[in-house]
Amino acid sequence: MKVPQLDLVTQYQSIKEEINSAIEAVLESGIVINGDNVKKLENTLAIYTDNKYAIGVANGSDAIYIALKALGISRKDAVMTVPFTFFATAGSIVHAGATPIFVDIEPQNYNLNPQKLQEFIDTNCNFNSKTNQLIDKKTGQHIKAIIPVHLYGQMCKMDEIIKITLKYNLKVVEDCAQSIGSEYQGKKSGSYGDLSTFSFFPTKNLGTYGDGGMIVTSSNEYAEYCRIFRSHGSSPKYYHKFIGINSRLDELHAAILNVKFKYLDKWLEDRFQVAYRYQQLFERYNLLDKLRLPVKDIRNIKNHKEHIFHQYVIWVEDRDNLQSHLKENSIGTNTYYPLCLHQQECFEYLGYKEGDFPISEEASKHVLAIPMYPELTEDKQEYVVSKIAKFYTN
Numbered sequence: 001m002k003v004p005q006l007d008l009v010t011q012y013q014s015i016k017e018e019i020n021s022a023i024e025a026v027l028e029s030g031i032v033i034n035g036d037n038v039k040k041l042e043n044t045l046a047i048y049t050d051n052k053y054a055i056g057v058a059n060g061s062d063a064i065y066i067a068l069k070a071l072g073i074s075r076k077d078a079v080m081t082v083p084f085t086f087f088a089t090a091g092s093i094v095h096a097g098a099t100p101i102f103v104d105i106e107p108q109n110y111n112l113n114p115q116k117l118q119e120f121i122d123t124n125c126n127f128n129s130k131t132n133q134l135i136d137k138k139t140g141q142h143i144k145a146i147i148p149v150h151l152y153g154q155m156c157k158m159d160e161i162i163k164i165t166l167k168y169n170l171k172v173v174e175d176c177a178q179s180i181g182s183e184y185q186g187k188k189s190g191s192y193g194d195l196s197t198f199s200f201f202p203t204k205n206l207g208t209y210g211d212g213g214m215i216v217t218s219s220n221e222y223a224e225y226c227r228i229f230r231s232h233g234s235s236p237k238y239y240h241k242f243i244g245i246n247s248r249l250d251e252l253h254a255a256i257l258n259v260k261f262k263y264l265d266k267w268l269e270d271r272f273q274v275a276y277r278y279q280q281l282f283e284r285y286n287l288l289d290k291l292r293l294p295v296k297d298i299r300n301i302k303n304h305k306e307h308i309f310h311q312y313v314i315w316v317e318d319r320d321n322l323q324s325h326l327k328e329n330s331i332g333t334n335t336y337y338p339l340c341l342h343q344q345e346c347f348e349y350l351g352y353k354e355g356d357f358p359i360s361e362e363a364s365k366h367v368l369a370i371p372m373y374p375e376l377t378e379d380k381q382e383y384v385v386s387k388i389a390k391f392y393t394n
């Protein structure tokens with residue numbers, strides 16, 4: 001048996017006719033950019049995430065970058081985020097001209113730890129109540145914003161984070177690249193931030209066959225800025241208010257995504273059921289003392305949107321050898337992420353050292369994403385879990 005970590009083809013086969021005719025309709029219309037498909041998807045996502053506006057862009061990385069520009073982030077500013085995320089989260093901060101400041105994650109959900117955030121502020125910052133600015137004592141930089149990342153499909157503790165950001169006048173950009181549709185305390189991911197960003201990269205829960213991204217916000221002012229910024233800062237056309245970039249979501253991708261969006265909630269529920277079966281299998285194979293599951297007991301989750309399982313990530317001992325063992329048995333896995341951002345060569349200039357973020361560093365050595373997609377069948381899952389069991393009994 002062969003089990004890939006992700007299977008895009010099975011899903012395509014199940015909606016092939018609809019996808020093909022959506023693509024054909026775009027080609028027949030001759031309108032391949034700035035058409036109705038993009039507008040429709042923007043509308044859909046604004047409503048789905050409880051926002052007023054949405055702006056389609058070329059990818060999820062641009063979405064973060066543009067959202068930061070809308071907040072007026074520039075040189076002399078700093079933006080906080082986690083060191084355990086996809087590179088783009090921090091890369092976009094630097095592209096906006098600012099300095100990233102990292103705060104460690106929680107061991108249970110791999111997300112920003114609100115307590116660590118408060119501790120960082122208490123130890124390293126001054127709050128100027130006249131200017132309403134949080135200042136990094138060491139650099140004198142104004143910490144203007146924070147990017148909480150909802151990793152693997154589970155949201156950060158946004159109530160606690162928002163309490164802190166309100167206290168210190170920090171703007172919030174939610175990185176929802178992995179969390180479309182997920183909820184925290186009944187509220188959608190993307191509904192907490194001043195702006196929130198999504199990615200339609202093929203592997204995401206709502207992915208196209210190429211690149212795409214979106215920014216959502218309820219602020220008319222931010223929405224307007226993003227719209228102008230994504231087309232070189234021009235408004236009206238050929239008259240440039242400021243220097244933006246070219247970052248378009250194409251009609252073809254929007255048409256594909258409009259088809260796929262109809263199935264999104266069903267696919268999210270299918271993913272939950274796959275996760276549910278994993279829990280049962282790991283119990284049946286007596287593996288719970290060998291590894292940690294993404295949630296302690298999935299049976300306690302009443303609202304299935306609390307974890308949309310973008311990835312099913314287990315915490316294991318001897319990760320690299322387990323991964324090779326599974327590869328030998330034709331089982332695909334991935335490590336998101338094998339090296340924390342503060343340990344990357346390109347961020348040496350930030351001056352962090354090993355040991356600064358122990359939970360993130362531990363996670364980078366122990367996490368393993370095993371096969372997860374809505375169409376994953378029970379027999380394939382049993383094969384995966386049996387091979388994991390074999391590894392630990394040998």
Ligand SMILES: *Cc1c(COP(=O)(O)O)cnc(C)c1O
Nearest residue numbers: 059060061086088177199200201
């Ligand atoms: C995928 C991803 C991005 C970037 O999205 P792209 O569309 O690939 O540019 C940003 N942040 C996180 C957490 C992601 O997983």
